[in-house]
Amino acid sequence: MKIGILTSGGDCPGLNAVIRGAVLKGVRVHDAEFVGIRNGWRGLVEGEYVKLDRHSVRGLSRQGGTILGSSRTNPFEGEHGGPENIQKHLDEQGIDAVIAIGGEGTLTAARRLTDAGLHIIGVPKTIDNDLAATDYSFGFDTAVEIATEAIDRLRTTADSHGRCMVVEVMGRHVGWIALHSGMAGGAHAILIPEQPESIEQICEWVESVRDRGRAPVIVVSEGFLLSGMEEAHSHKGLDAFNRPRLGGISELIAPEIEARTGIESRATVLGHTQRGGAPSAYDRVLATRFGMAAIDAIYAKEWGSMVALNGTDLEIVSIEEATGGLKTVPRERYEEAAVLFG
């Protein structure tokens, strides 16, 4: 059996550990051959391959990024895309099955290709933790750890100067990274896309913290919306307060807090540092197990399925089910955290 592996979409700590887990299990248990497909689906379409053997995955469990490169190419687009073209490329390389590591778009494309008869197994990659079919995926724990460390650092500055710090973390559609890092870092408010809050409520929390003699720390997902101002958010160029739009949501909120409460406020956008670098031990274990389980799914010929974490167990689930809807932060988890606000 000759197995192709590709990584697609944004960087995520643990991608290399998945590759290593798959290759080692495939080589040792099934004597499989492996070929790396460069830069996601683009490599398939454009015929960019790299050899993958036991030696080439050495030391990868702790290495961030992906040795295969990544892109956001959609395999159904372009004149060289589509199931027939892709099958033709696979046949040319003698590739019997493909492990596609990626987020919802990648998995959906994988399912559609499977419908057309291709042999594909998915491995879910979601640093934001927004895929419904798996309790967690690799990368999320590392991102939360990095964000928490940054919050710890920003807190001492807040305390030394009596300032309000607004820390912006990843999460365009869901607030999991904000929820976990905010709880771990002891934030005084956590603002997530699932739960719009008004600037008045935010300032109330900030003032309550200040009145207890402390320096407020607020964690906000990049996708958070101020309630009652959804329209303003969509107005390109101007922000919710009719000022020129500067950058992230934190850069909108911080000056508004300062203007309304008189408390000196600063925004920090953590940005790409959250998705690079060595994975946490948790993510290395999960990613390695995902890679090995993908091999099991291949030898079980479960085309169109993906690996998933359920409690402490790995499972093989249908991609169709898995990509049915965004896994948002449920109301009770937000309320659990909100007890600690203010």
Added chain:
Amino acid sequence: MKIGILTSGGDCPGLNAVIRGAVLKGVRVHDAEFVGIRNGWRGLVEGEYVKLDRHSVRGLSRQGGTILGSSRTNPFEGEHGGPENIQKHLDEQGIDAVIAIGGEGTLTAARRLTDAGLHIIGVPKTIDNDLAATDYSFGFDTAVEIATEAIDRLRTTADSHGRCMVVEVMGRHVGWIALHSGMAGGAHAILIPEQPESIEQICEWVESVRDRGRAPVIVVSEGFLLSGMEEAHSHKGLDAFNRPRLGGISELIAPEIEARTGIESRATVLGHTQRGGAPSAYDRVLATRFGMAAIDAIYAKEWGSMVALNGTDLEIVSIEEATGGLKTVPRERYEEAAVLFG
């Protein structure tokens, strides 16, 4: 309602986060009062208390150890022990319910006191991850992270000198820390109490690694037993090879590997560094949620129960069930990891 909190048994990252979570939820949601009981059950017996309020738990989510102190005192032992004495002390302090944070011994004692009518809720503390009723408890993730970082460091020394490194991690009865840190660190063998292996098998793995031009890294639980040598292990003073017993199991294995394979071998016992210091973000979140859930259990008057993690949900389970047996590493998890050995 006046609630007492105590921490019992060995140090564990996240104890302070549990205390903080419980106090903040109790004060804010139920207007409860709190009192800290010093040094585990001993403080109850000897009447050592400390005030616990919102101010005294400030910043605790990231602080290692326990601000309450700990001891291994059994509440049923000594002339001042036993349910009547303890109830008397609680009455004197006006304490209505107690949150007991501890391992199997503590939880079992809590259940027996509950049988005698006391109002106690347990919070499981098991850095080794050996309690059956919860997927994980706080402290385990931190310990795995610390052990993994040490393995990463030792690997470069192994590689530079062509040496075999034997790294001894915590785990007297179960091998979870070794399993996870060994997998995360890319170990060439993981030796756990659940799975005795012969020195011959270990040396085979070591030689196979050396023959591929690499430096072997072995992770071993402190409670691992060499197969066929159980008797020798119990002989005080002499080790399995009839040499004076030196220290941990790694210090027994490393010289034997060197003697049999000719590969220079070194033992490192990670020891107490695995259980101290700031908790990982994962453990802070879990511990904070445990503390808050313990308050829910108190107001639901679920005496004799404890909080537990099931997937991503918190549950209240009966302590009796929870302490029914050690949660060992199942055979399939060991075999999953063993694919990567040698």
Added chain:
Amino acid sequence: MKIGILTSGGDCPGLNAVIRGAVLKGVRVHDAEFVGIRNGWRGLVEGEYVKLDRHSVRGLSRQGGTILGSSRTNPFEGEHGGPENIQKHLDEQGIDAVIAIGGEGTLTAARRLTDAGLHIIGVPKTIDNDLAATDYSFGFDTAVEIATEAIDRLRTTADSHGRCMVVEVMGRHVGWIALHSGMAGGAHAILIPEQPESIEQICEWVESVRDRGRAPVIVVSEGFLLSGMEEAHSHKGLDAFNRPRLGGISELIAPEIEARTGIESRATVLGHTQRGGAPSAYDRVLATRFGMAAIDAIYAKEWGSMVALNGTDLEIVSIEEATGGLKTVPRERYEEAAVLFG
């Protein structure tokens, strides 16, 4: 002897370690008394004090920020400022001497107060490493370590996506943090205030890296100026390329690199995370020694002097000399690093 301590200016890892070193040495060797002055010079003017004894400095060597708070108040300004007022406040509290921990402004003010007869010893605080009279000060090493870790993380994202990452670090007037973190992180270009470079030169480096098949990483001080565009920089609202000014210099450079080279480019502003949190071991040792040496200077009545590091030795130097000019990155250090560019 009763000694006052104050911290002034921006947050800096190690401030608390200075306070602890001074208090412990003063109490143990000289049986001195201590009083903390809150929020820099403002606390003196407004009479905000806090008791400082052996107990209150416990554990401070590893704690970020300053337990005394800080402000940017100038002791010569305001109706309550000026030497007479300050001396009056000191007399009211029975304070015989003051240790002022701060940057150039603080030290200059300290010297002027000394000229007026006040008993003040300075401790240099310069996270940017821009004070001439000391080889290093505390905080710099920690900032470089944090920036380097961020660069390490951003590099894996750069490599995975074939992107150019532009990392903006602290350094308004001098490029030491960029120089050290860029060298440690293996940056392909380091842009510092002392050495303007043209956008053409920067793009040449970027393309040379891309042509070798690698992803360019550029480290830039916040105070860097593009050569030939000094005028544009000073034009509020518009940047050097006549676009609305967005944020830091990295947010000006990254899109321009992308526009000129076609290489996808991203800016990351590290911001306040560089100045908060626990100090590195290096900074803890240096800060502790500075605090202890300040006590020596007080008992030697070296008013108007400050402590400084010379090689591995601590010295007492005149503040006047120390604040004579900015310590910029010398040309040979830049050229040494530039060998590694491109």
Added chain:
Amino acid sequence: MKIGILTSGGDCPGLNAVIRGAVLKGVRVHDAEFVGIRNGWRGLVEGEYVKLDRHSVRGLSRQGGTILGSSRTNPFEGEHGGPENIQKHLDEQGIDAVIAIGGEGTLTAARRLTDAGLHIIGVPKTIDNDLAATDYSFGFDTAVEIATEAIDRLRTTADSHGRCMVVEVMGRHVGWIALHSGMAGGAHAILIPEQPESIEQICEWVESVRDRGRAPVIVVSEGFLLSGMEEAHSHKGLDAFNRPRLGGISELIAPEIEARTGIESRATVLGHTQRGGAPSAYDRVLATRFGMAAIDAIYAKEWGSMVALNGTDLEIVSIEEATGGLKTVPRERYEEAAVLFG
């Protein structure tokens, strides 16, 4: 010019950064060729070489260990050793000059080979910081950082249980790592080879800490000697208290403290974790600069010299001077730290 590079002696963070700095500067500035000599002097004697070019040093600044391997082979020993044989091997490979990275033994051998006409430049490697001619060398800062982090972790366990923790760090002949990590970690006593102390004095410090309600933390160099017991130390098999010798000095002291003071005491030997893994930013910068300066020394034909750090400047010094004597902790640095004991 063709330049050989070798690394000799124990693992040390920064070795790879030296190699990278030398190769990049040599290739870019002088168009030099490089060859790596495997496993220290042994590789020269046995003819084990590896190609070194720009590509092979990619990413090395942050990688621990040495890609060249190391050994403790003395180039003057064995039938293939000695200046003539080594020169012959160099001639066969066309190697014009050698950069030898190692400790005192390596440097002394390098000087003797230089006396015999060979072209060798030394780079000092001393994780213990015991070489007189350089303020610091790479590896020391990383070791201190790792030891300090371990002390931070052990402290919370000490506090939680009211225990005395004895932490053993590297330093066979000098106490620099103990001095710096002990000061950074806030140790209550620092025991170094340069300053024998009696067990009575140590117990006095321990009891004084206990009497203030705190948990004592003691940092001890592996080479520390109890005063008045030098003879006992040298008696193989028995320790200073006539018990079978167990392991490190901490394992001798901890039980004795417990026996004499009644305070539960635990020893932790940090061991090899101190010398592996990624270097700190400080060490990466220093090692990179050392590597580049070695190239300068080669092109200046300063055979028999080595690079050294003096304040913030790099210098070229004679190896003869540099290896004249051990750089021990001076009495005033010990006394400076001792103010904080007890």
